[in-house]
Amino acid sequence: MIPAIRGTHDILPGEVERWQRVEDVSRRLFERYGYAEVRTPVIEREELFAKGTGETTDIVQKEMYAFTDKGGERITLRPEATPSLVRAFVEHSLEQSMPVPKIYLFGPMFRYERPQKGRYRQFHQLDVEVFGISDPAIDAEVLDLAWALVTELGIANVELVVNSVGCPACRPAFSEALVKALGEDVGRLCADCQRRAATNPLRIFDCKVAQDQPLIDTLPHSTDYLCESCKAHFAAVERHLHVYGIPYRLSHRLVRGLDYYTRTTFEILAGNIGAQNAILGGGRYDGLVKQLGGPDRVGIGFAAGIERLVLAMPEEAGAHGRVPIFVASMGEAARDSGIALLRDLRRAGLEAHMEYEGRSIKSQMKRADRLKAAYALIIGDNELARGEVTVKNMRTSEQAQVPRAGILDYCRARVSGGQE
RNA sequence: GUGGGUAUAGCUCAGCGGUAGAGCGCCGGACUGUGGCUCCGGAAGUCGCGGGUUCGAACCCCGUUACCCACCCCA
Known part of the structure; x- marks a missing residue:
């Protein structure tokens, strides 16, 4: 027998019905919110993710399936969808041809990681992105869409967590404030945190080591260091969230691992699906389109992990009304x-x-x-x-x-x- | 990349030095034109792979691979 590649899976009858349900529900939902489907290649230039996802991220540094093709090009299997969709948006000037550039994509992503529950080397995401709208109403609408998705899939025991990580104007000051607040106490944190303090202080908030928590709880909050415009934007996002009536928790500890996020960031966490409990994550990325050689357009979106959605869905989901x-x-x-x-x-x-x-x-x-x-x-x-x-x-x-x-x-x- | 656990029939697992087992599932039979329940019978396993110890290894030892869980990171 020649077995499947490590970290990849066949989705067999009995389970595939749940996948079909995710696809059907999300497709109908996205279209109700005005999104159009885009399908992009699974392979892209390595450069797209180096510049997009970020040279310093773990994804780019150690998780990409990258290789040189027969023509000498550096190619990679996409590790996430956002840079591909930004590329497509720019390459085809979608803002000219679409009334509102709202797009979604459904497909496999690839990261060379150690597999575990809810984490695979080939995994699948559904991804939505909106370009060119800076009005905080769109942040809330995207969050409403995310919330509607998990709700319509019948996933219970979920929590929406929201934060603002500021922009290139205010974030450096916050990073400095973090390091300053830690001061001599850095040495009392775990080894990972000491490394984070030097490389990316915001990620200290990700730490789960119990002994570190008391000290981390004393650290300043990103929302207290926002510049005026970021502060006003976030206040408006929260106001709109109340209009939508979506329950959420504000967490200053939500710091996401991709370099491009600005202002609003969010995750939806599910219980009972193991340690990898983020079923959906996203945020605003106001500098990314320009960074990738396009016009200066803002953007916001999220990705949901299909494997994790399927894991979190109730048992009976996916039963079809077939009458053979x-x-x-x-x-x-x-x-x-x-x-x-x-x-x-x-x-x-x-x-x-x-x-x-x-x-x-x-x-x-x-x-x-x-x-x-x-x-x-x-x-x-x-x-x-x-x-x-x-x-x-x-x-x-x-x-x-x-x-x-x-x-x-x-x-x-x-x-x-x-x-x- | 690090740590722990597990690999025996299609599935879930028992066996833990002396001829490979159960339940479920599968195939057939119990009125030669009728499913489910019950009963009977049958097929199906290089006991992950490679070495070693032993008269003898699924079982002990070493290595290796895969899977699972966790760290890391993220969807």
């Missing part, structure tokens, strides 16, 4: 007639099955049962002679003789609307 019909036959002539009937049922839009190995009527009925067929249509010499079909209701075991000519109408009437 099974065609059972005895004898060669009846089997030919059954195959024609099978074809007619399918042409009429019904789900129909048969048994292919010419087994006994008993095993055919068994198969019908396993397929959870609502009806078994039985054809033998008797039925052939009378031009009828025996219809057995598999739930009630009642049988009826139905003329062959009327069988499609008979079935359609009983399975229409996906209900029995």
